[in-house]
Amino acid sequence: xxxxxxxxxxxxxxxxxxxxxxxGWEVPEFFHHLPVQAADxxxxxxxxxxxxxxxxxxxxxxxxxDAAMVFLAQTAELIDAGAQYAGMCFVDFNGRPSMATxxxxxxxxxxxxxxxxxxxxxxxxxxxxxxxxxxVVEMSYGPVALRTGLAxxxxxxxxxxxxxxxxxxxxxxxxxxxxxxxxxxQMLELSTVSVEDWDAYSRMFGEILKTVEWATDDxxxxxxxxxxxxxxxxxxxxxxxxxxxxxxxxxxxxxxAQQPRVGMSPELDRMRLAFCTTCRVNGNEAPCTxxxxxxxxxxxxxxxxxxxxxxxxxxxxxxxxxxxxLPPNPGxxxxxxxxxEPARLALRHSPGSTALHVTVTLTCRHQPATAPGPRx
Numbered sequence: 287x288x289x290x291x292x293x294x295x296x297x298x299x300x301x302x303x304x305x306x307x308x309x310g311w312e313v314p315e316f317f318h319h320l321p322v323q324a325a326d327x328x329x330x331x332x333x334x335x336x337x338x339x340x341x342x343x344x345x346x347x348x349x350x351x352d353a354a355m356v357f358l359a360q361t362a363e364l365i366d367a368g369a370q371y372a373g374m375c376f377v378d379f380n381g382r383p384s385m386a387t388x389x390x391x392x393x394x395x396x397x398x399x400x401x402x403x404x405x406x407x408x409x410x411x412x413x414x415x416x417x418x419x420x421x422v423v424e425m426s427y428g429p430v431a432l433r434t435g436l437a438x439x440x441x442x443x444x445x446x447x448x449x450x451x452x453x454x455x456x457x458x459x460x461x462x463x464x465x466x467x468x469x470x471x472q473m474l475e476l477s478t479v480s481v482e483d484w485d486a487y488s489r490m491f492g493e494i495l496k497t498v499e500w501a502t503d504d505x506x507x508x509x510x511x512x513x514x515x516x517x518x519x520x521x522x523x524x525x526x527x528x529x530x531x532x533x534x535x536x537x538x539x540x541x542x543a544q545q546p547r548v549g550m551s552p553e554l555d556r557m558r559l560a561f562c563t564t565c566r567v568n569g570n571e572a573p574c575t576x577x578x579x580x581x582x583x584x585x586x587x588x589x590x591x592x593x594x595x596x597x598x599x600x601x602x603x604x605x606x607x608x609x610x611x612l613p614p615n616p617g618x619x620x621x622x623x624x625x626x627e628p629a630r631l632a633l634r635h636s637p638g639s640t641a642l643h644v645t646v647t648l649t650c651r652h653q654p655a656t657a658p659g660p661r662x
Contacts, residue, residue, distance in 0.1 A: 307467040307469075307470070308500060308502075308503075309465065310499055310501075311499070312497035313371075313494065314375070314494075316375050317373035317374065317388060318337055318340070318341060318373060318374050318375065318376075319372070319373045320334075320337070320360070320364065320372040320374065321334065321337075321361060322361055322370070323370075324365075330361065331358065334358045334361060338351070338357055341376060349449075352443075364389065368391055368392075369389055369390065370390045371389070372388070373387070373388045374387050375388075379480075379486070384480035386476060386480065386487050388475070388476050389475045390472070390473065390475075392473070393470060395464065395469065395471045397468040398468070400429055400466065403429075403464035403471070404428075404429035404431045405431075407431040411431065411433050418434060418436075419434040419435070420432070420433050420434075425495060427463075427499065427500075430462065431462040432460070432461055433460040434458070434460075436455055436456070436457055436458075438453060438456060439453075439454060439479060440453055452479075454479045454481075455479070456478065456481075457478055457481050457487075458477035459475065459476055460473060460475045461475075472498070476488075476490070476491040521559060522559055522648075526576035526648055527557060527576075529576075530578040530646055530648060533629045533631065533646045537597070541593060544596045545585070545593060547584075548582050548583070548589075550580060551580075551581045554581035554643075555580040556578075557579075559574060560575045561573055561574065561575070562575045562650045574650045574651050575649070575650045576647070576648040577645060577646065577647050577648075578645070578647075579643070579645050581641050585640060585642040587635060594633055598619070606619045606620060607619070628648070629646060630647045631644070631646055632644075633645075
């Protein structure tokens with residue numbers, strides 16, 4: 287969850303409130319957020335130091351300090367450029383380190399229709415960068431000018447995977463979204479120096495674009511009131527708890543049989559009602575989907591891979607189905623008949639971590655009780 291003076295956030299959504307029209311989008315949970323909204327230099331320095339320590343826990347204090355200095359310089363440049371949001375991800379693609387950056391900025395525009403504005407932006411981008419792929423696409427909320435290109439960038443040794451400096455190619459995609467306030471354009475950009483992973487990152491950016499939405503002051507106030515009214519009912523009921531425990535217990539038994547030394551972290555074991563995408567799109571602000579989140583430790587990366595393979599083999603034989611995720615998102619198993627009710631299971635092991643995060647999810651309580659499998 288992210289908080290700051292200019293925006294608020296739910297568990298998976300960033301919502302900016304720096305004008306009468308509030309714009310939000312969802313960011314994958316494995317992104318680490320740079321504090322471009324820090325209130326003062328002390329807060330900025332402290333948050334940068336914590337980020338460097340978390341990302342490079344295996345490196346020395348001196349290397350962490352060097353990385354923090356690089357992050358600080360990058361964040362200061364983003365603040366000067368007027369960035370609303372900036373996030374970085376460091377992920378593992380089959381043993382290969384990979385990284386990407388997501389940046390957001392709100393800029394002014396001349397009054398005019400949404401399509402005319404998108405066309406004008408595309409024309410301007412085409413004149414400025416004729417070598418790039420520039421087009422206008424229609425999203426559910428309106429036209430978007432897209433720019434995809436290739437540039438080069440310097441990677442300092444403090445944050446490079448092999449601790450060496452590099453001048454490397456950088457792939458990027460920008461989305462320029464005219465907003466219906468006749469005042470501004472929301473710009474989102476995802477870039478990566480891991481060009482071999484571009485297909486995965488570009489698909490991920492497409493998924494982020496699908497989550498963009500906006501609201502007026504009145505709409506946002508109503509949503510807050512609905513969330514406040516629903517907070518008292520934010521815990522799963524007894525039946526949902528029993529069903530969550532039944533699925534989690536079976537997964538736990540399989541894990542312990544494969545890795546007896548692994549333990550569960552009691553402080554990271556919780557149940558909750560979460561928001562599903564369907565209800566969010568339909569404007570239902572009440573939490574709806576029972577989840578059980580628990581964490582295992584210590585689990586190294588190789589052990590996480592071994593456990594995942596073991597679970598996939600055992601769960602498949604028990605009637606579960608597997609749906610691969612979009613890298614670096616984890617895939618999910620879906621249970622239709624082995625659980626008390628349809629359920630899904632996801633495992634996540636963060637790079638550089640010794641914890642394996644487990645999420646068991648049941649069906650939305652506002653929708654018909656169908657299996658929460660992949661959409662067709």
